[in-house]
Amino acid sequence: MPTTNDIRATFLDYFAGNGHQIVPSSSLVPHNDPTLLFTNAGMVQFKNVFTGQETRPYSRATTAQKVVRAGGKHNDLDNVGYTARHHTFFEMMGNFSFGDYFKAEAIELAWKLVTGTFGLPKERLLTTVYADDEEAAALWRKIAGLSDDRIIRIPTSDNFWRMGDTGPCGPCSEIFYDHGPEVAGGPPGSPEEDGDRFTEIWNLVFMQYFENPPGTRSPLPRPSIDTGLGLERFAAILQGKRDNYDIDTFRALILASAEITGQDPDGPFNASHRVVADHLRSSSFLIADGVLPSKDGRGYVLRRIMRRAMRHLHMMGTTEPTFYRLVPALIRQMGEAYPELVHARALIEETMKGEEERFKAMLDRGLSLLADETERLGDGAPLPGDVAFKLYDTFGFPLDLTQDALRGSSHGVDVAGFNEAMDVQRKRARAAWSGSGDSATETVWFEARDTFGATEFLGYTTETSDAEVQTIIVDNAQVESAGPGTQIALLLNQTPFYGESGGQVGDTGTVTAPGLRIAITDTQKKLGDLLVHYGTVVEGTVKPGMAVTAQVDHTRRSAIRAHHSATHLLHEALRRRLGAHVTQKGSLNAPDRLRFDVSQPRPITPEELAEIEAEVNARIRENTEVTTRHMTPEEAIEQGAMALFGEKYGDEVRVVSMGGPEEGRAGWSIELCGGTHVRRTGDIGLFRITSESGVSSGVRRIEAVTGRAAENATVATEERLNQIAAMLRVPPAEAPERLAVMLEERKVMERQISDLQRKLASGSQAASSIEDINGIKLDARNVGELPPKELKPLADSLRTEIGSGVVVLISTADGKGSIVVAATPDLAERVDAVTLVRVASAAMDGKGGGGRRDMAQAGGPDITKVDAALDAVRAALKQAAG
Known part of the structure; x- marks a missing residue:
């Protein structure tokens, strides 16, 4: 019986042997079609090839394409786990011809693969054709030898495919497998077609027309082929199964779910195991392709999928995060075919664990509310x-x-x-929308936009421009004038001032006219396209309609530009060093520093940071031109531009490129960006990373400086090194080695001190002080200032010496009570160290304590009650000993 992996490989090898180029699966996030939420078919990555907008060095291709259908038109989520063939993630096998072969060869290739290579019996197969496609019907009769009763003509749009309202289109032909009369259901096109007897395994699309706007069709000059075969459905047939969830890959995941939950894979929770197995696949692949759970867009679909699986795990009795623990099982099944799963394993596991921790905190309360509400409902x-x-x-x-x-x-x-x-x-x-924290102000800007329209931004090419005052806001209301000392919000018809957005802070500067000077302290973007200048009238009176000159603070803007351009280089360097899972989660580009948040499941090591910093500086030294161009989102992404997941882009985007072109890319760094940038990378100057830290689960933050700030940081670091070297009385170059020697010497001395303290504590009471509590030996000691970290080693040592019994040690080092209780293994049934340590802690006004039955620890704030704590343990032990 072939495995699913065998079937995938055989399919691709068959078409490679027939002159097709094996093309890797594209990402689940469509890189050439922003109209799609997820890649939902094999042809998505070839869309522009079919339309003639793109050419490839091959005219025949074959793929195993990752597909997600869990939102929008293709929403299978509700049925997943409860039917035999619904999935949120599946693999679409396909072969494609771009003006090469057409119907005859497509049908012949499909028929020989299904009946020859895979050996399906011909009598079990039937096909459908579009009702008007007599050519396809004739080819099935000729090539496959099918009789007319096994060639079903479908008159509806089910068998006619369109790319959209306009564009390539054509009739379809499908191959169905007949499971036999013992299975309920009728052939396609019949009233009983929704039954399980007939399974569609392959759809062949014959692109031979172009749909014109009025609804008319014209022949394509180069007809093409697009096919899709669902791997899971096909594997079920080849493995003799009637349910996709019974194939080898799914069964392995279901068994893993059963093992981790302790629930029978085929028992009452079978549907839950199926949900978990399916959602594990879609969640893992989405995260590997850069999607993270969020409140909207692709991230929200991922969150829905993950939380549905997590609820089913909760139903099966899990109390701790469990979903992430199934990732290794998925990698065993699919990691070889899709190495991105292996590369992104840490990110996948960290993301799943964090999401489940957050969701579990609310799940019980939410389900309790649901139960209470449904009890009140009538049938x-x-x-x-x-x-x-x-x-x-x-x-x-x-x-x-x-x-x-x-x-x-x-x-x-x-x-x-x-x-x-x-x-x-x-x-x-919307009524309380408050970008600046005041809903009244926002209402004013709604009115201003309706009156004046969008502000024209001139700041890409100039830092000074003439402008006209459109309106003035003081205390959330439009005014006719404002004099010296008045704080105002100002709207101009055009401006060189950049409004804060995309992580770049707003510009400052001046607005002037004869006898008028306004100091602008901030610029904000309102309602998407209004640029609002905040400042104070320093001299004169400003009125609507006045002609003014707007001047951006050049020095500050230059520093901001350098930091923003450095952020682009940093982003690309991170992706190249750490992996494609690194995506921007937030940024700040200010005049004095930059801050960059990225998806990354673990801390970035000092060695990695040094390599990343060196890479950015290398790109700066190349001093290549920074170019900006405007194009459609599709064109930008085709050229290798990096779009941010969840961002909404209009019909035209601004593309910023840095560094020389590479194969398949217009530059070393290419991003969609509306911010201001340096003219050449050398204008950034020096780049220095100043810190790396975590801000939330799966998100790391890098802070850095450029230019003069980076030079100052370097000088400050050198000064600190010189100071340390002076204190160590060695040259700066020898300071690290000398410090390492001193630290090692300190460790040796600390160990010696600890040994002495333990010996003193161990010998502080005579062996005759060991008590007998109803036949159980008790060694209970106040060990004074012994450091808390020494309590467990000492307790373990004394427990060995006592042979059979209980050891209780309480330290009062640093004014805090630390308690350790240890019991010998032979007392495991009679004595619980956790219970005793909690008794001692409570006597010292502490709470809790934990560990194992043979060794536990706790704290006790009130160190004046050590004797009371020891007495409390004696009493508890006496009760336990009976």
Whole structure:
């Protein structure tokens, strides 16, 4: 029986042997189609080839494409786990012809592979064709020898494929497998077609027309082929299964889920295991392709998938984060075919663990609310929309998770009511929308935009421009004039001032006219396209309609430009050194520093930081031109531009490129960016990383400086090194070696001191002080200032000496009580060290304590109660000993 991995390899090798180029799967985040949420078909990466906008060095291709269908039109999420063939993630095998072969060869290639290479019996196969496609029907009769009753003509759009309202299109032909009359269901096109008897395994699309805007079609000059075969469905047939979840790859994941939860894989939680197995695949591949859980867009779909799996794990009794522990099982199944899973393992596991920790904190409370609310409902009554919204808004339950939780009950969800509650919240948010913290001010800017339209930004090419004052805001209201000392918000018809956005801070400078001077201290972007200048009137009076000159602070803007351009170089250096999982999660480009947050599951080592810093400085020294161009998002991404996940881009984007072109890329660093940048990379000057830290689960923060600030940081570091060298009385070059020697000497002395302290503590009481508590030996000691870290080694030593018994040690070092209780193994059934240590802690006004039955520790704030704590242990031990 072939494995799924065998079937994938055989498919690709077959087409490679027939002149096709094996093309790797593209990312689940479409890089050449911003209209799609996820890659949902094999042809997505070839879309521009089919339309003629792009050429490839091959005219035949074959792929195993990763596909996610869990949002928008292709939303399979609700059914996943409960049917035989619904998945959020699957593999789409395909072969493609770009003006090379057409119907005859496509049909012949498919038929020979299915019946010859894979050996499916011909009598089990039938096909469909579009009702008007007599050519395809004739080819199936000729090539496959199918009779007319096994060539089904479908008159609906199900068998006619379109790329969109306009563009390439053409009829389809599908191959179906017949499981036999013992399985319910009828052939395609019949009233019983939704049954399981007939399974579609391959769809061949014959692109031979172009759909024109009025709805007419014209023949394509170079007809093409696009096919798709679902690997999981095909594997089920070849492995003799009627359910995709019974194939080898899924079964392995289901067994892993069963092992980790302790629940029978084929018992009452079978559907839950199936949900977990499917969602493990989609979640892992999405994270590996750079998607992280968030509140909207692709990240929200990922969160919905992950939380649905996590709820099913919770149903199976897990109390700790568990989902991430299944990643190794997935890598064993699919890591060889998709090495990105191996490379991103740490990121996947860290992301899953963090998300489950956050969700578990709310899951019990949310499910409790759901249970309480459903108890109040009559039979068949839907859950009110406002309750479903509360579960979403307060407890993080996506709507489909609530629906899934109610599956099997008589209750659904009032979806209309949920949507209404969502709309109310959106309207409330707009009414109180406060980019600057004041809703009244924002209302003013809505009015200003309606009156004056967008502000024209001139700052890419100049730092000075003439302008006209459009409106003045003082205390959240439009005024007709403002005099000296008045703090104002100013709107101009055009400006060189950059409004804070994309991580770049707003410009400062002056707005002047004869007899007028306004000091601008900040510039903000409002409502997407208004640039608002905040400042104080220093001299004269400003009025609407005045002609003014706007001048940006050149020195400050130059420093900001350098930091912003350095951020682009840093981003690319991070991705090249750490991996493609590194994506921007936030940034600050200020005149004195830059801050850059990226997805990264572990701390970045000093060695890696040094390499990254050196790489950025190397690019700066190359002093290449920084270029900016405007183009469509599709064109930008085709040229290798990096778009930020979750960002919304218009019909035209600004592309910033740095460094020389590389194969398939227009520059070393290419990003979609609306900020201001240096003219050449050399203008950045020196680049220095000043710190690296964690800000949240899976997100690391790098802070750095450039130019004069970097020079100052270097000088300051050198001065500190000289000071340390002077204190060590060695030249600066020898300071690290000398310090290492001193630290090692200190460790030796600390060990010697610890040994002496333990010996003193061990000998501070005579062996005759060991007590007998109902036949159990007790060595209970106040060891004074013995450091807490020495308590366990000493307790272990005394426990060995006592042979059979209990040791209790209390230290009062640094004015804090530290308690350790140790018991010998033979007393495990009678004595619990955790119980005794908690008794001692409570006597010293402490709380809790923990460990194992044979060794436990706790704290006790009140060190005046050491004797009381020891007495409390004696009493507890006496009770335990009976």
